[in-house]
Amino acid sequence: MSRFQESNESWARKLAASWLGGEKFRWELYSACLAEALNPQEAWLDLGCGHSDFIAEHSASPAVGVDADCANPAPGLFVNARLEALPFAAGAAGTLSLRFVLEHIEKLVVEIFDKTM
Numbered sequence: 001m002s003r004f005q006e007s008n009e010s011w012a013r014k015l016a017a018s019w020l021g022g023e024k025f026r027w028e029l030y031s032a033c034l035a036e037a038l039n040p041q042e043a044w045l046d047l048g049c050g051h052s053d054f055i056a057e058h059s060a061s062p063a064v065g066v067d068a069d070c071a072n073p074a075p076g077l078f079v080n081a082r083l084e085a086l087p088f089a090a091g092a093a094g095t096l097s098l099r100f101v102l103e104h105i106e107k108l109v110v111e112i113f114d115k116t117m
Contacts, residue, residue: 004113034058034097042094045116047083048101052076061095083112092116 014033015026031054038044038061046055049065052073065073068082081087083105093116098105 044095045093046097
């Protein structure tokens with residue numbers, strides 16, 4: 001199993017366990033899983049961040065918001081870039097998030113993971 005598949009399976013198991021209880025909305029589950037995954041010693045790339053509001057909620061890790069279509073991002077480190085051409089070296093991030101983005105990019109996910117993790 002690839003690192004990408006292992007990572008996906010880990011997140012899916014955590015989310016599925018919470019869904020069965022039905023006590024939270026999906027965005028609350030996502031936020032809780034992300035908070036658990038963040039490490040203050042590693043960079044976090046929030047790909048497709050929009051206005052970077054989500055980064056403000058999870059400020060424990062050094063974060064970089066990345067989006068190609070955001071004219072006025074929230075204050076903080078922001079990079080205007082397309083997912084196909086990320087300006088980061090391999091291993092630049094400890095955590096990647098793609099909140100409400102995956103449905104827009106089918107075949108880039110593995111390439112992004114392999115390039116930045």
